[in-house]
Structures are given as C-alpha cells and as structure tokens.
Amino acid sequence: MTTSARQDELLLSPRWRPLRRALDWHAEPLMAEHGCTPDEITALQTRLGCPLPGVLREWLELVGHRLQEVQDIPGRPDTIVRDGDNVLVWTENQDVWRLWSPPGEDPICLLEGMEAPPATLSQWLAGLVLSDTLVGAACGTRRGPLGELDTEVAGGVVELDDPVIIAALRDRYPELKEPVPPFWDEPWRGDGETVLRGLGTEFIEWMATTPQAYARVDGLLDLEPEGGLCEVVVHVKDLNPAEAAQCRHPNGTLRDDFIYGPTDPQRTAAELADLGQLSQTRLGRTDTDFHFLTYQPERTCQVFAAALAGAWGQRLTIAWRPERVAYFRVAFPPEREAFALPT
Incomplete structure (x- = not known):
C-alpha cells in the first residue's frame, strides 16, 4: 500500500519537512495505514469533547498509527487525553514533564513540570521526533519513534571533555532550530545527515544517517580507534x-x-x-x-x-x-x- 492522497498533500507543506527527513531515516516507507482516517479523527474529537489543534490533527493523519515509544511517550489516538482546553501531546518516560497543546492551528505549547523556551506545536513535534530517533540510534536498539531505523543510520555515545574537539564540532556543525527536550541546555547541532546533542557535557550523543556523514563524524571523534576498547x-x-x-x-x-x-x-x-x-x-x-x-x-x-x-x-x-x-x-x-x- 502507498501513501494516501491526504498524506501526499500534507507532506508538501514546509511544516512537515522535518517529518519527511525523519521518515527517510527509518526503514519502512510511509503508508496510508500509518495515518488516521477522517472517521478516526472525528471519533477522537468526540471522545475528547473538543477539536484537535490543527497541527496535531495533521500529525495524526500522517503517522498516528505508526508512533512508537522509544525514550519518551508520544500521544497516540487511543492515549491522547484532555485537561481543560489543553490536549496531551508527549510525556517524559518517568512523567517528569508533559507537553500540552492549547487550541489553535499551531499554538505555543505548554510544558508541565519543567521550563523550556517557548515553541510551537509543530516545532516541538520536530524536536521530539529528532530526540527519540537519536536515542534509538545512540543506544543500539535500531528503533526510532516511527519504527525500525534504516540500515545506514548509525549512532553512539562518546565521553568527551577535550575543548579542542568540542570547538571543532561546533565549528563543523551549526545549531539546529528544533527545540531540545528538557534536561538539555545546549542546542542541537548537525546538518541534513548528522545530529549531535550534549556538546559541553560529559557525554555526546551522535547520529549519522549516511556513510559519508559517518566518515565526517569519525574524522572528529575517532569512533574506531585502533586497539580501542x-x-x-x-x-x-x-x-x-x-x-x-x-x-x-x-x-x-x-x-x-x-x-x-x-x-x-x-x-x-x-x-x-x-x-x-x-x-x-x-x-x-x-x-x-x-x-x-x-x-x-x-x-x-x-x-x-x-x-x-x-x-x-x-x-x-x-x-x-x-x-x-x-x-x-x-x-x-x-x-x-x-x-x-x-x-
């Protein structure tokens, strides 16, 4: 089965460019069955007793049945709940924080439990997909929030306190605009094929999505030192x-x-x-x-x-x-x- 006409229409929007990129990092192509149907969206809104925020509705139409828990927990059609005017979008795995969306097309989200710079719903979805994809690559499970990762995707964790290498990484990889989840002060860094998190901390998480990107990261972090552990x-x-x-x-x-x-x-x-x-x-x-x-x-x-x-x-x-x-x-x-x- 291929994508639906509605999914094709939504993926043309610049809003969903980060999702298109994340789908490329996963092994399985997007299919119509991965998204919620209009009847399912209507049933969800009836259960909640309110309309969904516009971006959340589109998100579920695209990947509502494909979402998986990696580190933190995305809201799925059967788990999304309402609290007053707000709808639950994502939950930290130990319930330290919850991300809520107020009504609107692409509203500024409310982060319960911790503080974070303000960001819209579409920005938060991009950042949280990026986070759980990186976690799946860096911990070795080969699974991201949209399923099994592509065979070319690699990742890991490097203990690093060398200021020269950290400066070289910052020089090579610019800041990314997606919001980082709470607990992280340093912004994402990377490019279209690479993601880094944790520069300036004791451990750096990295992900490379092509052999060329892996070679560039290896050139800076020496991922496979001769005679290494x-x-x-x-x-x-x-x-x-x-x-x-x-x-x-x-x-x-x-x-x-x-x-x-x-x-x-x-x-x-x-x-x-x-x-x-x-x-x-x-x-x-x-x-x-x-x-x-x-x-x-x-x-x-x-x-x-x-x-x-x-x-x-x-x-x-x-x-x-x-x-x-x-x-x-x-x-x-x-x-x-x-x-x-x-x-």
Missing part, C-alpha cells in the same frame, strides 16, 4: 523452558558451561581471561545474552564461536562493536547481516 555480545534466542532453566543456576545467574560452552568450559574461560572480562548478563524468558569487554574483538568472537556454535547453531549470534559506536557487527553466523539488542 570494544564490546562483544553473545545472544541465544528461541530457548524452550527446559533450555532456559538449564543455562542458569537456581539463583538466576548464568552457568559457566552456558557462557564458555559445554565441551571444555574451564579451558575456554582461561583463554578468554587473557582477552578481557565479562561485563553484564541479561536473562530473558526465551532468550539470553551476555557481554564481554575486550581490546581484541575478532579473536574474542572466534573463541566464543568455537565454544558455542556446536551447541546452539543458528540460534546463536556473536557480534561486536567499538565502544563509541552503538551498532554491532555480526561475527557469527557469517551470513547474518545485522544484530540489535533486544528491547
């Missing part, structure tokens, strides 16, 4: 209840023969001890993973593959990433192209 993840999926029970102790911790393999776990553990250290584990109901910090990621992946591939086959994924890049490169099985951390 890396993280290896070992993930096993589709565990049945018996397997899930066998891979962990009664107290819930992972067994050594699950981490290091059933054949010779002591030998594998000794070999890996020279390569790095276990950093964290996650135990799901039908899957589990553990993470290993190392300066030799390729060799570490080889050791884990030799120890575990025979036991788990295609249910096993072994991948690694440089510390400053959130996305994993798959080492096993070799034909698997991508891996994202389970959400």
